[in-house]
Amino acid sequence: MSVVERSARQSSAEFAAVRPGPPDLEAFARAVLGLVAEPGDGVLGRTISALRAVRTAELLLERVSGEMLSDAVGEAGGALDAHEARTGLERWLPRLDHATFVRSISQAARVGARFVVPGDAAWPGQLDELDVHAPIGLWVRGRHDALAQSARSIALVGARAATGYGEHVAMAASAGLVDRGFTIVSGGAYGIDGMAHRAALASDGMTVAFLAGGVDRFYPLGHESLLTRIAETGAVLSELPCGAAPTKWRCVDRTSALCCSPRMRSSSSWVNCRVRSFRSPIRRFGPFSTAGGVLSQRSARTFSTSGPRAIRL
Numbered sequence: 001m002s003v004v005e006r007s008a009r010q011s012s013a014e015f016a017a018v019r020p021g022p023p024d025l026e027a028f029a030r031a032v033l034g035l036v037a038e039p040g041d042g043v044l045g046r047t048i049s050a051l052r053a054v055r056t057a058e059l060l061l062e063r064v065s066g067e068m069l070s071d072a073v074g075e076a077g078g079a080l081d082a083h084e085a086r087t088g089l090e091r092w093l094p095r096l097d098h099a100t101f102v103r104s105i106s107q108a109a110r111v112g113a114r115f116v117v118p119g120d121a122a123w124p125g126q127l128d129e130l131d132v133h134a135p136i137g138l139w140v141r142g143r144h145d146a147l148a149q150s151a152r153s154i155a156l157v158g159a160r161a162a163t164g165y166g167e168h169v170a171m172a173a174s175a176g177l178v179d180r181g182f183t184i185v186s187g188g189a190y191g192i193d194g195m196a197h198r199a200a201l202a203s204d205g206m207t208v209a210f211l212a213g214g215v216d217r218f219y220p221l222g223h224e225s226l227l228t229r230i231a232e233t234g235a236v237l238s239e240l241p242c243g244a245a246p247t248k249w250r251c252v253d254r255t256s257a258l259c260c261s262p263r264m265r266s267s268s269s270w271v272n273c274r275v276r277s278f279r280s281p282i283r284r285f286g287p288f289s290t291a292g293g294v295l296s297q298r299s300a301r302t303f304s305t306s307g308p309r310a311i312r313l
Helices: 003-010 012-016 025-036 042-061 066-075 082-095 098-110 125-133 164-179 192-202 221-233 248-257 265-275 291-300
Strands: 114-116 138-142 153-155 183-186 207-210 235-238
Touching: 003 012, 003 025, 003 042, 012 098, 025 042, 025 082, 025 098, 025 114, 042 066, 042 082, 042 125, 066 082, 138 221, 164 183, 164 192, 183 192, 192 207, 192 221, 207 221, 221 235
Parallel strands: 153 183, 183 207, 207 235
Antiparallel strands: 114 138, 138 235
């Protein structure tokens, strides 16, 4: 019996509460790996791509050296030099703690969260565009299939310090897209995000909030009631395990996962560089009253997650 199988057996009762059904070693390994890495960790993503999640978790639990990890990835046809492997292990191994893992799983079970992984019917296929930076798994409160690949969804995000005009545009866009059958995805933050969520709820539509921390602790606190309403009719999700606190850079990576422009001005250039390679169309709204804004609105009519089909707002 491998170290991953032994660990899964020890935590079987707790994990079954967040992953109903037959035992799933792949999902369990992804839950372990999600505990040790920050969102968007491309080194771990490349390792998982080469070795698969179970073998990767096994090597980490065995606390192998950087050279051994690099050799294993190379033998599997991947590319990971010894330096990358060593620095990766320095990040991951200090977080590899059984008690912390069990506590995180128990917190998820307490709030009714479920763990979804690639290959599940409920997995949002759009996230695969992030390639090795894609989430290892998703923790979901509410409808676990709210962003299934077959669902029509669109992300609306913007500044926290939004103007009244910006909030008006966000609400109009959200309501109009709900009327056309779209699920509205945003980040749950103050400003544009909150308005997009509220307009979707007011229009009896489905909305999904993608958090930069664990789903056991709604953030920001001022949106606790809003996020609770979202979880009742749609979903609140995160790639971070329960117990993880939101940070500035986790917000940046969360915005990248939303495949939209960032809300944080200090990091906008960095995120824009990351999203340029996405296949899903990405558009920015500008003021309707300016020439640039008119062009933005014309462009916005052509974006959806299902292809280049016009959506007239």
